[in-house]
Amino acid sequence: MSFNINPPDWLRWILLPVASIGTYVVANFLVGIVGSLLDFLSRSPWGSNFSTHVVAPGIAGYSAIAVIDSVAPAGRASAALAVAGCWMFVFGAATFFAFLNPSWATFLPIIFSVVGLVNGLMGVNDSNRQLVPL
Amino acid sequence: MIRRRDAAILAFLFLCGLAAAWQFAKWNDARFNTPERVAQRLVNSSLKDDLCKRVIADISRFKEAPRTFRRTSLQSIENESRAGLRFLLKSKGVPEDFPIEYKGEKTPYMACLDDVQTWVNIPSAGSQSLADELAALDISNESVRGKTSSASAVPSTEPGRLALIIGNSKYRNRPLLNPQNDADDMSTFLRRSGFTVIDLRDGNLKDMQAAISDFTEQLKSARAGFVYYSGHGVEHRGWNYLLPVDVQINEEDDIPRQALDASTLVESVSKAERKVNIFVIDACRSNFIPSRQRSASQGLAKMDGLSGTIVAFSTAPGKEAEDGNGRNSPYTKSLLQAMAVPGRKIEDVFKDAARKVEIETAGRQIPWYNSSLLVDWSIH
Numbered sequence: 207m208s209f210n211i212n213p214p215d216w217l218r219w220i221l222l223p224v225a226s227i228g229t230y231v232v233a234n235f236l237v238g239i240v241g242s243l244l245d246f247l248s249r250s251p252w253g254s255n256f257s258t259h260v261v262a263p264g265i266a267g268y269s270a271i272a273v274i275d276s277v278a279p280a281g282r283a284s285a286a287l288a289v290a291g292c293w294m295f296v297f298g299a300a301t302f303f304a305f306l307n308p309s310w311a312t313f314l315p316i317i318f319s320v321v322g323l324v325n326g327l328m329g330v331n332d333s334n335r336q337l338v339p340l
Numbered sequence: 341m342i343r344r345r346d347a348a349i350l351a352f353l354f355l356c357g358l359a360a361a362w363q364f365a366k367w368n369d370a371r372f373n374t375p376e377r378v379a380q381r382l383v384n385s386s387l388k389d390d391l392c393k394r395v396i397a398d399i400s401r402f403k404e405a406p407r408t409f410r411r412t413s414l415q416s417i418e419n420e421s422r423a424g425l426r427f428l429l430k431s432k433g434v435p436e437d438f439p440i441e442y443k444g445e446k447t448p449y450m451a452c453l454d455d456v457q458t459w460v461n462i463p464s465a466g467s468q469s470l471a472d473e474l475a476a477l478d479i480s481n482e483s484v485r486g487k488t489s490s491a492s493a494v495p496s497t498e499p500g501r502l503a504l505i506i507g508n509s510k511y512r513n514r515p516l517l518n519p520q521n522d523a524d525d526m527s528t529f530l531r532r533s534g535f536t537v538i539d540l541r542d543g544n545l546k547d548m549q550a551a552i553s554d555f556t557e558q559l560k561s562a563r564a565g566f567v568y569y570s571g572h573g574v575e576h577r578g579w580n581y582l583l584p585v586d587v588q589i590n591e592e593d594d595i596p597r598q599a600l601d602a603s604t605l606v607e608s609v610s611k612a613e614r615k616v617n618i619f620v621i622d623a624c625r626s627n628f629i630p631s632r633q634r635s636a637s638q639g640l641a642k643m644d645g646l647s648g649t650i651v652a653f654s655t656a657p658g659k660e661a662e663d664g665n666g667r668n669s670p671y672t673k674s675l676l677q678a679m680a681v682p683g684r685k686i687e688d689v690f691k692d693a694a695r696k697v698e699i700e701t702a703g704r705q706i707p708w709y710n711s712s713l714l715v716d717w718s719i720h
Contacts, residue, residue, distance in 0.1 A: 287346055287349065287350075290350060291349055291350060291353045292353075294350045294351075294353040294354040294357065295353045295354070295356055295357035295360070296357060297354060297357060298353065298354040298355060298356060298357020298358040298359075298360075298361070299357040299358065299360055299361035299364075300357075300361075301354075301357070301358055301361075302357070302358045302361035302362055302365070303361060303365075306365075320354075324342060324350070327342055327346070327350075328342050
């Protein structure tokens with residue numbers, strides 16, 4: 207059983223920011239939950255802070271750009287750069303507000319989201335895969 | 341690898357985000373931090389701090405001299421605070437004609453609810469009644485109970501403390517002025533002290549029996565029971581009776597049929613296996629029975645409870661109690677003041693109340709109590 211959904215290009219362009227934001231939120235949530243659970247089960251000395259503030263934002267940032275690879279109908283590298291630019295604008299603003307009430311818990315997720323974002327962007331740029339229908 | 345041009349674009353957009361947020365913050369600041377708003381915030385925070393400081397200072401002074409210290413009323417403390425803050429706020433740039441009124445959260449006492457809870461229990465020299473002050477504070481019991489502090493002497497909410505408060509004022513014959521106030525104030529006090537309270541005001545015999553039935557039923561799962569009755573009471577052939585408001589006694593034999601037997605109440609409540617049962621009967625304020633039909637002596641008869649029980653009367657057996665000229669009867673007023681002292685054993689509370697009543701009534705009324713408590717127990 208396979209799904210071969212091939213929405214029109216205009217719909218894919220519209221879905222692009224939604225998919226990126228949705229992926230960031232869902233990935234952040236899921237990885238945070240899984241990380242906390244694993245930390246709890248393994249009694250990790252890192253504690254759940256590591257997964258919540260470092261791993262989850264990193265993976266979420268990466269996923270938010272990586273998803274563009276699947277959704278963008280054409281010019282994936284440029285699309286990914288544009289979406290990454292929007293994210294950088296958001297994280298720039300978030301950094302300003304983080305400075306108003308500075309703490310490691312506000313800065314770490316921003317930093318690792320940006321790191322994940324840049325990594326995701328590098329992956330898209332290096333990709334030579336053909337466009338795969340959704 | 342990411343291209344240098346792409347990295348530059350991303351860094352530029354990051355800085356744009358920073359700059360946009362900065363501009364937004366400036367715009368927001370200009371919009372919401374008008375001089376009036378800044379002054380009002382300053383007034384709010386200063387009033388909150390000052391009121392709490394005054395309350396805490398009063399508590400300290402009360403702890404130093406619990407017998408003599410009287411706090412002022414809520415209105416006075418707020419007026420003093422406003423007057424004191426006028427100069428301070430002026431020095432901080434608040435215009436002289438700016439009204440010093442609190443326009444913030446629900447109450448300026450939010451930061452010191454526990455202390456305020458203790459403070460309102462201190463006997464007051466002000467004219468405001470306790471109920472009025474609580475209404476002015478706009479503090480619900482739940483919000484107070486929700487916060488606890490180890491530093492202050494706030495009453496603990498021990499589970500299973502149940503109280504029955506009955507106040508009968510509106511008698512067909514010989515109505516009384518104060519029982520309703522007494523019952524209201526006692527009820528408020530006990531609620532704040534962590535009791536679950538069953539209230540009954542101006543009850544007929546059926547109401548009183550229903551309330552007692554409800555009380556004894558709920559008491560099965562409680563660890564301490566407190567019964568307070570304020571109203572008329574009579575002694576008939578060695579038994580004490582609490583009179584409902586609809587009582588119509590034409591001859592003494594009507595008493596057992598129309599009134600509630602206090603001894604039976606005490607026995608039924610103190611039979612249950614609990615550590616503490618307390619009965620306070622502020623009755624017998626004037627003799628209810630017409631003298632031509634009266635065979636018994638005035639006042640109530642002695643009453644004993646089973647072990648773990650205190651039975652307290654507003655006056656000695658065979659004597660009359662006064663209704664008082666103020667809001668409360670002398671006994672209830674003294675009892676409330678004595679109970680307000682945190683951590684005091686219940687026997688000491690009754691002793692202190694008795695001493696105060698004796699002084700206030702110039703020896704005409706001497707409260708009496710009988711204790712068979714097996715443990716130390718305090719209201720707080």
